Amino acid sequence: MSRVSFSQRITLSAMVIALNVLFLYASEALSGMRLFFCFLSALPVQILLTENLKAESWLSFIASVVLGFLLCPDRCRWVFYVGLLGHYGMMRAFFRRYVNKVWVRGICLVLYCNIGCALALWVLDTVAGVPYTVFISNSKIPLPPIILLLLAEAAFFLLEGVYEGFCRLYFTKLRPHLFSRR
Numbered sequence: 001m002s003r004v005s006f007s008q009r010i011t012l013s014a015m016v017i018a019l020n021v022l023f024l025y026a027s028e029a030l031s032g033m034r035l036f037f038c039f040l041s042a043l044p045v046q047i048l049l050t051e052n053l054k055a056e057s058w059l060s061f062i063a064s065v066v067l068g069f070l071l072c073p074d075r076c077r078w079v080f081y082v083g084l085l086g087h088y089g090m091m092r093a094f095f096r097r098y099v100n101k102v103w104v105r106g107i108c109l110v111l112y113c114n115i116g117c118a119l120a121l122w123v124l125d126t127v128a129g130v131p132y133t134v135f136i137s138n139s140k141i142p143l144p145p146i147i148l149l150l151l152a153e154a155a156f157f158l159l160e161g162v163y164e165g166f167c168r169l170y171f172t173k174l175r176p177h178l179f180s181r182r
Helices: 006-029 031-040 045-050 054-071 076-098 102-126 133-137 145-178
Strands: none
Touching: 006 031, 006 045, 006 054, 006 076, 031 076, 031 145, 045 054, 045 076, 045 145, 054 076, 076 102, 076 145, 102 145
Protein backbone atom coordinates (compact mmCIF):
# COMPACT_ATOMS: atom_id res chain seq x y z
CA MET A 1 0.00 0.00 0.00
CA SER A 2 1.08 3.55 -0.61
CA ARG A 3 2.45 5.84 2.09
CA VAL A 4 0.37 8.69 0.72
CA SER A 5 -2.29 10.10 3.04
CA PHE A 6 -5.85 10.76 1.93
CA SER A 7 -5.31 14.53 1.69
CA GLN A 8 -2.16 13.96 -0.36
CA ARG A 9 -4.11 11.63 -2.67
CA ILE A 10 -6.70 14.33 -3.27
CA THR A 11 -4.03 16.99 -3.79
CA LEU A 12 -2.01 14.84 -6.20
CA SER A 13 -5.12 13.85 -8.16
CA ALA A 14 -6.25 17.47 -8.47
CA MET A 15 -2.76 18.51 -9.53
CA VAL A 16 -2.60 15.80 -12.21
CA ILE A 17 -6.05 16.71 -13.54
CA ALA A 18 -5.12 20.40 -13.66
CA LEU A 19 -1.84 19.70 -15.47
CA ASN A 20 -3.51 17.38 -17.97
CA VAL A 21 -6.22 19.89 -18.82
CA LEU A 22 -3.69 22.73 -19.00
CA PHE A 23 -1.47 20.75 -21.38
CA LEU A 24 -4.47 19.71 -23.48
CA TYR A 25 -5.68 23.29 -23.74
CA ALA A 26 -2.18 24.50 -24.61
CA SER A 27 -1.89 21.80 -27.30
CA GLU A 28 -5.03 23.18 -28.90
CA ALA A 29 -4.41 26.89 -28.40
CA LEU A 30 -0.67 27.39 -29.00
CA SER A 31 0.04 26.78 -32.64
CA GLY A 32 3.84 26.51 -32.51
CA MET A 33 4.08 23.93 -29.72
CA ARG A 34 1.04 21.70 -30.27
CA LEU A 35 2.85 18.38 -30.48
CA PHE A 36 5.05 19.25 -27.51
CA PHE A 37 2.11 20.01 -25.23
CA CYS A 38 0.19 17.03 -26.57
CA PHE A 39 3.08 14.79 -25.47
CA LEU A 40 3.32 16.59 -22.13
CA SER A 41 -0.30 15.70 -21.40
CA ALA A 42 0.77 12.05 -21.08
CA LEU A 43 3.30 12.69 -18.31
CA PRO A 44 1.47 13.87 -15.14
CA VAL A 45 -0.31 10.55 -14.58
CA GLN A 46 3.09 9.04 -13.83
CA ILE A 47 3.09 10.94 -10.53
CA LEU A 48 0.07 8.96 -9.38
CA LEU A 49 1.44 5.69 -10.74
CA THR A 50 4.75 6.19 -8.97
CA GLU A 51 2.89 6.54 -5.68
CA ASN A 52 0.94 3.33 -6.50
CA LEU A 53 -2.36 5.21 -6.88
CA LYS A 54 -3.84 3.21 -9.76
CA ALA A 55 -7.50 4.00 -9.07
CA GLU A 56 -6.71 7.71 -8.76
CA SER A 57 -4.79 7.61 -12.05
CA TRP A 58 -7.80 6.17 -13.88
CA LEU A 59 -10.15 8.67 -12.20
CA SER A 60 -7.86 11.56 -13.12
CA PHE A 61 -7.78 10.30 -16.71
CA ILE A 62 -11.60 10.25 -16.84
CA ALA A 63 -11.86 13.70 -15.22
CA SER A 64 -9.24 15.07 -17.64
CA VAL A 65 -11.16 13.64 -20.59
CA VAL A 66 -14.41 15.27 -19.47
CA LEU A 67 -12.83 18.63 -18.62
CA GLY A 68 -10.73 18.58 -21.78
CA PHE A 69 -13.83 17.97 -23.86
CA LEU A 70 -15.60 20.89 -22.21
CA LEU A 71 -12.69 23.35 -22.24
CA CYS A 72 -10.60 22.63 -25.35
CA PRO A 73 -11.49 24.78 -28.36
CA ASP A 74 -10.52 22.19 -30.99
CA ARG A 75 -10.64 18.49 -30.23
CA CYS A 76 -8.04 16.94 -32.55
CA ARG A 77 -5.39 16.56 -29.86
CA TRP A 78 -8.09 15.68 -27.33
CA VAL A 79 -8.97 12.63 -29.46
CA PHE A 80 -5.31 11.56 -29.38
CA TYR A 81 -5.30 12.07 -25.62
CA VAL A 82 -8.35 9.83 -25.24
CA GLY A 83 -7.11 7.25 -27.75
CA LEU A 84 -3.50 6.98 -26.62
CA LEU A 85 -1.72 9.58 -24.53
CA GLY A 86 -4.03 9.78 -21.52
CA HIS A 87 -3.73 6.13 -20.60
CA TYR A 88 -0.26 5.47 -22.04
CA GLY A 89 1.36 5.74 -18.60
CA MET A 90 -1.03 3.23 -17.07
CA MET A 91 -0.46 0.72 -19.86
CA ARG A 92 3.27 1.38 -19.70
CA ALA A 93 3.23 0.53 -15.99
CA PHE A 94 1.25 -2.63 -16.79
CA PHE A 95 3.77 -3.76 -19.41
CA ARG A 96 6.72 -2.89 -17.14
CA ARG A 97 5.23 -5.02 -14.40
CA TYR A 98 4.24 -8.10 -16.41
CA VAL A 99 6.67 -8.22 -19.35
CA ASN A 100 10.23 -8.89 -18.21
CA LYS A 101 12.15 -8.81 -21.48
CA VAL A 102 12.96 -5.24 -22.46
CA TRP A 103 12.74 -5.80 -26.22
CA VAL A 104 9.36 -7.58 -25.91
CA ARG A 105 8.08 -4.77 -23.71
CA GLY A 106 9.28 -2.23 -26.27
CA ILE A 107 7.49 -4.05 -29.10
CA CYS A 108 4.32 -4.26 -27.01
CA LEU A 109 4.44 -0.52 -26.25
CA VAL A 110 5.02 0.42 -29.89
CA LEU A 111 2.15 -1.85 -30.97
CA TYR A 112 -0.02 -0.27 -28.29
CA CYS A 113 0.92 3.19 -29.58
CA ASN A 114 0.14 2.13 -33.15
CA ILE A 115 -3.28 0.80 -32.15
CA GLY A 116 -4.09 3.93 -30.13
CA CYS A 117 -2.95 6.24 -32.93
CA ALA A 118 -4.89 4.27 -35.54
CA LEU A 119 -7.97 4.38 -33.33
CA ALA A 120 -7.64 8.14 -32.87
CA LEU A 121 -7.18 8.68 -36.62
CA TRP A 122 -10.18 6.45 -37.35
CA VAL A 123 -12.36 8.40 -34.89
CA LEU A 124 -11.23 11.70 -36.36
CA ASP A 125 -12.01 10.45 -39.86
CA THR A 126 -15.37 8.76 -39.21
CA VAL A 127 -16.84 10.91 -36.45
CA ALA A 128 -15.34 14.34 -37.00
CA GLY A 129 -14.75 14.07 -40.75
CA VAL A 130 -11.08 15.03 -40.39
CA PRO A 131 -9.06 12.80 -42.77
CA TYR A 132 -5.48 11.84 -41.95
CA THR A 133 -4.36 13.79 -45.02
CA VAL A 134 -4.99 16.99 -43.05
CA PHE A 135 -1.97 16.16 -40.94
CA ILE A 136 0.12 15.78 -44.09
CA SER A 137 -1.19 18.81 -45.97
CA ASN A 138 -0.78 21.18 -43.00
CA SER A 139 2.99 20.96 -43.29
CA LYS A 140 4.97 23.21 -45.61
CA ILE A 141 6.52 20.19 -47.32
CA PRO A 142 4.07 17.55 -48.55
CA LEU A 143 4.94 14.20 -46.99
CA PRO A 144 4.02 10.80 -48.38
CA PRO A 145 2.08 8.56 -45.95
CA ILE A 146 5.01 6.18 -45.45
CA ILE A 147 7.20 9.05 -44.21
CA LEU A 148 4.39 10.13 -41.87
CA LEU A 149 4.22 6.57 -40.53
CA LEU A 150 7.97 6.49 -39.92
CA LEU A 151 7.79 9.86 -38.16
CA ALA A 152 4.96 8.53 -35.98
CA GLU A 153 7.07 5.50 -35.01
CA ALA A 154 9.97 7.80 -34.13
CA ALA A 155 7.56 9.92 -32.07
CA PHE A 156 6.48 6.82 -30.12
CA PHE A 157 10.10 6.03 -29.25
CA LEU A 158 10.62 9.69 -28.34
CA LEU A 159 7.55 9.52 -26.08
CA GLU A 160 9.04 6.52 -24.27
CA GLY A 161 12.35 8.33 -23.81
CA VAL A 162 10.68 11.49 -22.54
CA TYR A 163 8.52 9.40 -20.22
CA GLU A 164 11.56 7.63 -18.76
CA GLY A 165 13.30 10.98 -18.28
CA PHE A 166 10.25 12.39 -16.55
CA CYS A 167 10.17 9.39 -14.18
CA ARG A 168 13.77 10.07 -13.19
CA LEU A 169 13.07 13.79 -12.79
CA TYR A 170 10.09 13.05 -10.57
CA PHE A 171 12.08 10.71 -8.32
CA THR A 172 15.12 12.95 -7.97
CA LYS A 173 13.68 16.48 -8.01
CA LEU A 174 9.90 16.66 -7.57
CA ARG A 175 9.06 13.85 -5.15
CA PRO A 176 11.35 15.04 -2.32
CA HIS A 177 9.65 18.47 -2.42
CA LEU A 178 6.11 17.11 -2.60
CA PHE A 179 6.46 14.87 0.43
CA SER A 180 8.92 16.81 2.56
CA ARG A 181 8.00 17.25 6.22
CA ARG A 182 8.06 20.86 7.35
